[in-house]
Structure formats: C-alpha cells, structure tokens
Amino acid sequence: MLNIALPKGRLGDKVYKLFSACGYDCSAMERDDRRLVLRDEDGRVQYLLVKPSDVPIYVEHGAADVGVVGKDVLLEGGNDVYELMDLGFGVCHMCVAAPVGFREDLGAPLRVATKYPAIARRHYAGKSREIEVIKLNGSIELAPILGLSDVIVDIVETGSTLRQNHLEIIETILPISARLIANKAAMKFKSGEINPLITALRGCMQEEEKA
Numbered sequence: 001m002l003n004i005a006l007p008k009g010r011l012g013d014k015v016y017k018l019f020s021a022c023g024y025d026c027s028a029m030e031r032d033d034r035r036l037v038l039r040d041e042d043g044r045v046q047y048l049l050v051k052p053s054d055v056p057i058y059v060e061h062g063a064a065d066v067g068v069v070g071k072d073v074l075l076e077g078g079n080d081v082y083e084l085m086d087l088g089f090g091v092c093h094m095c096v097a098a099p100v101g102f103r104e105d106l107g108a109p110l111r112v113a114t115k116y117p118a119i120a121r122r123h124y125a126g127k128s129r130e131i132e133v134i135k136l137n138g139s140i141e142l143a144p145i146l147g148l149s150d151v152i153v154d155i156v157e158t159g160s161t162l163r164q165n166h167l168e169i170i171e172t173i174l175p176i177s178a179r180l181i182a183n184k185a186a187m188k189f190k191s192g193e194i195n196p197l198i199t200a201l202r203g204c205m206q207e208e209e210k211a
C-alpha cells in the first residue's frame with residue numbers, strides 16, 4: 001500500500017481534485033469529518049491528512065512514502081526528501097512586504113516578522129543585511145502595523161491580505177508552488193507504486209494544459 005501525506009487546508013482542495021482526476025480516488029477526503037487516515041476503495045492507497053508544514057516530516061521519516069507540499073515549506077524545513085515534480089498549482093510568491101511608503105533605516109538591523117525564519121535569514125544573508133527575525137505563526141501582516149517589525153517575509157497569493165492591511169510588496173524573493181515529494185528509501189523499494197502515480201499526475205497535468 002502506498003502512503004500519501006496530503007496537506008489539509010488551502011492546498012488540500014486543489015490536491016484532492018488533481019488526484020481524483022488522475023484516478024487516485026480521494027473522494028472520502030471531501031467529506032467534512034475528522035478522520036485523518038483514509039483508504040481508497042480498493043485498498044491500494046492510504047491518505048494521511050496532515051498540517052501542511054508537517055508533510056515533509058512524515059515523508060522524511062518514512063511515515064508517508066510520498067506527499068504534496070508547498071515549495072515554501074520545503075525550503076524552510078530543508079528536509080531530506082526527493083522533490084519529484086512541480087504540480088503547477090498553489091502558485092504564489094515569497095515576498096518582502098512593508099507598510100505603504102516604508103523607508104528603511106540602513107543604520108539599524110531590519111526587524112523581519114515571518115513564519116519562514118530560514119528563508120528570511122538566507123535572503124538577507126545573501127545581501128549582507130543584518131536582521132532581527134521575529135518568528136510568528138500566522139497573521140504576519142499585523143506585525144508591521146503594530147510596530148512589532150519593519151517588514152514581513154511571507155507568501156503572497158492574490159495580494160488582498162496585503163492591500164487590506166495597507167502593506168505593499170517591496171521585493172519578490174522567489175516563486176512558490178505545490179511539489180510532489182518522496183521518501184528516499186520508498187523511491188527504491190516502492191518504485192512500482194510511486195512511478196505510476198508520477199505518470200498519472202504528469203498525464204493529468206498535460207491534459208489540463210491542452211484544455
């Protein structure tokens with residue numbers, strides 16, 4: 001049986017649609033219940049519903065053979081997994097944003113609020129800019145409004161959270177999208193189950209591109 005870790009929440013709905021469209025029955029997941037382990041009808045696949053940031057942890061440790069996760073989570077976690085393919089959805093950008101009209105004081109460390117301290121540190125290390133990281137777990141946009149930070153490093157999808165909180169992008173760090181990842185040992189020992197999944201996902205994505 002193939003164990004697949006799927007993210008709950010925003011990415012989840014898109015993942016279920018793609019998997020269902022390519023013959024991996026996920027319909028059980030669209031039911032509004034609290035089960036976290038679901039099997040498809042013929043017992044070929046077991047789906048584990050996990051918090052998005054935990055997907056690479058389940059996969060790295062072999063609790064799941066493959067998983068779907070945003071590139072943001074992969075870059076932040078740095079887990080030892082194979083990144084197999086870009087699934088082309090969940091597209092957004094990792095950005096630096098600040099209050100509209102913000103002027104940076106280059107004489108002081110930049111205070112950066114973020115859910116992504118590793119990504120923020122790497123980005124500013126590359127520019128030799130000293131920063132102070134303020135690690136938050138959500139509603140990051142509040143930090144500069146309240147003076148807790150100067151800027152934020154966060155994902156921007158539609159941009160409406162920034163707009164509605166009077167913030168603007170001052171730098172785009174990198175593009176983000178959902179990725180299929182695999183456990184390294186599973187790639188050897190379960191290739192007979194993982195390769196057909198990759199082929200099915202590729203086929204589906206090509207069909208979508210044509211449509």
Ligand code: PRP
Pocket residue numbers: 137138139140141154155156157158159160161162
């Ligand atoms: C993410 C991100 C932004 C928002 C961006 O937060 O941290 O706040 O989405 O999306 P937008 O550009 O379409 O407005 P999420 O919704 O995951 O919630 P959180 O604040 O609890 O992290």
